[in-house]
Amino acid sequence: MIFFKRKDKRGDADEAPIDVKADSGAAAENQQREIAARQNEALPPFKDLVYDAIIKNAEKTMLDYGRDAVSGSYLIDGVWHSIEARDRESGDAMLVAVKRLCGMKPEERRARQEGKFLVEHRITKAKFTGKVTAQGVKTGERVMIEVRPKKAKGFKTLDDIGMREQMQERLREHMRAEGGIVLIAAPPGGGFTTTWNVSLNSTDRLLRDFVGIEDKGQHETDVENINMHLFDRAAGETPDKMLHRIMLTQPDVLSLADFCNAETVNKLSQLATAAREPKLIIAGVRAKDAVEALLRVLLLKASAPEFAKAVRAVLCVRLIRKLNDTCKQPYPPPPQLLQKLGIPPGRVQALYREWQPPPPEAEEEKRKKRKALPPGTCPLCELEGPQCHGIFYRGRTGIFELLDVNDALRDALVKKPQLEILRSLAKKGGHRGLQEEGILLVARGVTSLNELQRVMK
Ligand SMILES: [Zn+2]
Incomplete structure (x- = not known):
C-alpha cells in the first residue's frame, strides 16, 4: 500500500x-x-x-x-x-x-x-x-x-446497520412479544456491540419497563431507558444471584449481553415461560451463526427442555466489506453462476467485483499515454473520490440472519442437539442462513462474491 x-x-x-x-x-x-x-x-x-x-x-x-x-x-x-x-x-x-x-x-x-x-x-x-x-x-x-x-459515527437504526426491511419487521415482532428469549449473536470481535445496541434501540423501551444486567468489566449496553444493574464477574458474581432482587422491581423485559452460566439461563428460561406475566429476555451470545448460538447456550450445561421451550428467535450478524462505489466493476453474471447462487434468471443484470486492471495489451497502450500509477492506488478513485486507496472496498455492513425457532427445532434441541441436524431442520422450515442473506447483498451490488467467500470461510 x-x-x-x-x-x-x-x-x-x-x-x-x-x-x-x-x-x-x-x-x-x-x-x-x-x-x-x-x-x-x-x-x-x-x-x-x-x-x-x-x-x-x-x-x-x-x-x-x-x-x-x-x-x-x-x-x-x-x-x-x-x-x-x-x-x-x-x-x-x-x-x-x-x-x-x-x-x-x-x-x-x-x-x-x-x-x-x-x-x-x-x-x-x-x-x-x-x-x-x-x-x-x-x-x-x-x-x-x-x-x-472522538465522536464515533453512531449507528442508531436497523436501517443504519444494513438490515433489510422485511427482517426488521420480523425482528420487531419478536421484540414486542410478552415472553420468550430472543438471542443476539455475533462471532467474537465481529459486530456484536453495534448489533446489540441497535436491536435494543429498536424496541419499545418507552412503553415497557426494561432492565439490563451487565458485567461491570464488560460494558456493552449504551441505550437510554434501560435500567442497568451491574455485577462483578471477576469477583465471582453471576447474574442469577441478582435476579430475585431485580424481579422485585417488576420489569417487563430483561436484557443480558452474556448468559455467563447455566443457572442464569435456567432462571431466565423459567421467567420467559411463566404462566403468569412471562418476561421477554434479550440475551447475547458469541457464535458464528444462529444455529450455533443455540448450541452455545446448551454448552453452558443449561437445562435443554427449559431453554428450548423459552427461545423464540436468534438474530446473528456477520460483518462484510462494501465495494467502493467509485470503482466497483459490473460484469454480466454467467447464467450457471446465477443458478448456483439461486438467483432467478433475469432478476439481476450485473454483479459487481473489485476493479480489475484491463488485459496487458490494452494496458500497454494506455501506459504510453499516461504515467504509471504507483502500486497500491486505484486508477478510478484517483480521478474521482471517495478514495479506496487501492483496496477497492470502503466501510462495512452486516449480513444478518434471523432464525425463528419452531417446534421441530425445539424438539431437536432437547433430543438431538447437533449442528447439522439443527441446520437441516432450520432450512426445512424456510430459514435463510448467512450465506443466502449474503448472496442478496451480492445481487444488490453491495459487495462481491470474493468478499462473501472470505467472510463465510
Ligand atoms: Zn477505488
Whole structure:
C-alpha cells in the first residue's frame, strides 16, 4: 500500500495537517513531553503515519521492529494490509519520539508499555484519541497504534446497520412479544456491540419497563431507558444471584449481553415461560451463526427442555466489506453462476467485483499515454473520490440472519442437539442462513462474491 508522503520535495512546508498532543499525564507533564517529543526530528514522520492511518480509516497500525527493518500494516475494515517497510534507523527515531510524547520509556524495548495521545485536524478540527502499546516479542518489538475519532459515527437504526426491511419487521415482532428469549449473536470481535445496541434501540423501551444486567468489566449496553444493574464477574458474581432482587422491581423485559452460566439461563428460561406475566429476555451470545448460538447456550450445561421451550428467535450478524462505489466493476453474471447462487434468471443484470486492471495489451497502450500509477492506488478513485486507496472496498455492513425457532427445532434441541441436524431442520422450515442473506447483498451490488467467500470461510 502506498504511503502518505509529504508532497514538498524540499521536505518541510507540506507536513500532515494534524497536531499530536500528549495525553497520558497531568497538564504540566504533558507539556514537557510535547517539548521533548518536538525536539526529536522524527515526530513529523509519526504525524505522517497517523494522518495516513486516519485518511485510510485504519483502526489499528502495527509496526514490527525486526532485526534490519520495521515492517508495518494497517487494520482496515477488519483486514490487515501491509504498508511500506522503513529502515531501523528512522523507525527507531520515530519510536523514541512517540514514546517521549506518551510518557513511555524509550530505552525499554521488552516490557509492555502503554501510552495515550490526542490528535486534532488543523483544518476540519476533528479530534481523535490515540493509544500506543509497545512490547518485546520474539522477533524484536511490536508497536500497536490505535487512533479513533472522538465522536464515533453512531449507528442508531436497523436501517443504519444494513438490515433489510422485511427482517426488521420480523425482528420487531419478536421484540414486542410478552415472553420468550430472543438471542443476539455475533462471532467474537465481529459486530456484536453495534448489533446489540441497535436491536435494543429498536424496541419499545418507552412503553415497557426494561432492565439490563451487565458485567461491570464488560460494558456493552449504551441505550437510554434501560435500567442497568451491574455485577462483578471477576469477583465471582453471576447474574442469577441478582435476579430475585431485580424481579422485585417488576420489569417487563430483561436484557443480558452474556448468559455467563447455566443457572442464569435456567432462571431466565423459567421467567420467559411463566404462566403468569412471562418476561421477554434479550440475551447475547458469541457464535458464528444462529444455529450455533443455540448450541452455545446448551454448552453452558443449561437445562435443554427449559431453554428450548423459552427461545423464540436468534438474530446473528456477520460483518462484510462494501465495494467502493467509485470503482466497483459490473460484469454480466454467467447464467450457471446465477443458478448456483439461486438467483432467478433475469432478476439481476450485473454483479459487481473489485476493479480489475484491463488485459496487458490494452494496458500497454494506455501506459504510453499516461504515467504509471504507483502500486497500491486505484486508477478510478484517483480521478474521482471517495478514495479506496487501492483496496477497492470502503466501510462495512452486516449480513444478518434471523432464525425463528419452531417446534421441530425445539424438539431437536432437547433430543438431538447437533449442528447439522439443527441446520437441516432450520432450512426445512424456510430459514435463510448467512450465506443466502449474503448472496442478496451480492445481487444488490453491495459487495462481491470474493468478499462473501472470505467472510463465510
Ligand atoms: Zn477505488
